[in-house]
Amino acid sequence: MNVIELKNVEKVYNDSEIKVHAVRGVDLTFEQGEFTAIVGPSGSGKTTLLNMLGGLDKPTSGEIIIGGTKVSELKGSKLIDFRLHNIGFVFQSYNLIPVLSAKENVEFIMEMQGVPSKQRYLRAKELLESVGLGDRLDSRPNKLSGGQQQRVAVARALASKPKFILADEPTANLDTKSTENLLDIMEKLNHDAGMTFIFSTHDQRVVNKAHRVILLEDGVVTSDERQTPHQ
């Protein structure tokens, strides 16, 4: 089943003097359970594409359909609500609310969804345990390492039971060990729970773990291949 469809998506940044054609005529589909890496040189349009996929930015033309909803046409609080219930986000860094503990950060998103507090607590605990942070429930982000913070972000993304998780260079600020650790967790969640991940990266070792690799060059998809993950 196609979860996500991009139809002839274009993005032109017009605000500065020079027009930037960041994404050009992208047609893509993603299916439930995929584990996809988007790669490409700096400035190739990865972030722009992921932002549009996540409803954080609007395509200049073309359509983005997620689970039957034309996300590219949603606006304002409807769009925010759509994101809350359908998409999980992991950003490159500073993902978490600094004044909330790991557990509270995870609960926060469920609270916005209206999940009762008892359930929130149990699920947050379970999710943090699943990313290996069962012993850091009450730590504030500034007391966690970069890798730990990213794992909390993954737990938070999962907490809302999204259709898929978008991660723009989630490992960019992590050392090798944390990168591996985070990837293992994502892979496991993909494998065990069938969670769909779409992430961008510059890191060849991260690319190697992906089941599908989309190469973006100058805003154009120049290659889209499935692979067997390897080390």
Added chain:
Amino acid sequence: MNLLKIAWRNLWRNKRRTAITASSILFAVFFAIIMRAQQLGSYGHMIKNAIESYSGFIQIQHENYQDDPSLENTFDCPEELISNLEKVQGVKAVVPRVETFAMTSTGTLTKGTLVIGIDPEKEQKLSNPENLLVRYRITPDVIARLKEKNQIPKEIIDKLNGLINNSYTSTGTIAMNLEIDKELNKEYLDIIASASQFPGKYLTKDDIGVLVSDRLSKYLIISIGDTLVLMGQGFHGSTAAGLYPVRGIVKFANPELDNKLIYMTLPVAQSFASLGSNVTTIAINLNDNSDEGMIAMQATLKGMILSKELTVKTWKEFNKILMQQIDSDNQTGKAFLALLYFIIFFGIFGTVLMMIHERYHEFGVVVSIGMKKTKLMFIIVFEMFFIGVIGVLSGMLISLPVLYYYHFNPYRLTGDMAQIIEDMGFEAIMPLAWIDTYILWQGFVVILMVILSCIYPLRKVMKLKESEALRA
């Protein structure tokens, strides 16, 4: 974990900024309150001096008296009118008076004077001249006697030398002038008091004598028991003249009055000016001195007074000069406050801007993952509101002891400033107003500033673009 909790914790995130912002609000509120208290206190002081302890809050006059304060515009005041007025609920004092001018002379020296006829008993409830009686006077004689006795330390004698010719109504003021403690130096003070004692009595009900103001008495070089010659014009152009023994000297804080005032009993003044039972004014003080109370009383009294030629005026009507003085000073004061608020506004606004700038990325994250902008705005407003409330409440709190202290121990001005104020006819003190709703107003305005300063950041959140904020 709700929004309030997040907002609350955010406050402690940048403790220093929160503290700086809250304390700048604190100081602003504190200064605003003190400034306002000083303004209101000085109006209160003026009103107390000029109105409460002299003219009364309400006066009954002949309708033409204000424009032409001559004896022709006096009115008949039978005993019955006074007693009826005294029976009105809320009336504290009813004091009939005759005011006229006379040349006062000792034979060699003459001066124009203001003659006031009073009912000695009733007047005690209003201007109470008995309190103003000079009881001590420092003369070279007094000092010579003290030196002889050799009981007073030299430095105090030296200071006394600077006070020659000063008159005092109490030993407290002597101590103050000598800059010595009343309790610690009680022994010396008693000696000085008994050496400098000055005779003089208040008027009795059917006294034929007069009380003379201190400066006037010094100008005329008179003392108790001397006789004064008063001459002037009486009712309907008759000649007024009489001889009056001096019973006492009274000291006014207001130098203008101190230079020219003579008190006599009402019947003596009426017969001096051939007024029969006419008076120039009936001064009335009230239990409730508020504007509302005063206006209500004015209406009540107007209903009581049947004679068409009489009017009932509030002090704001019969003392327009004081009224205007207060009004214009009030405007200036408010302009200063506005300036102060304006400065605070930019202080708060700066904090808000900095806060938004620092947290823009974070705002991008929370909106991206699904937080409604309205909730985010709520957090921001609550944070600022909270800082505002902390600042305002603590500002109010620290102002209270200051208000308390300086209300009861008013700051006494010295030097030229004091001279200027005394020349205007007031005692040179600066009392602060008592705690009242004006304090709440200062707080209210500052909270309003806080809310106003949130408008820009809130707009910024409204227009927040996730992809942009995330890049921040």
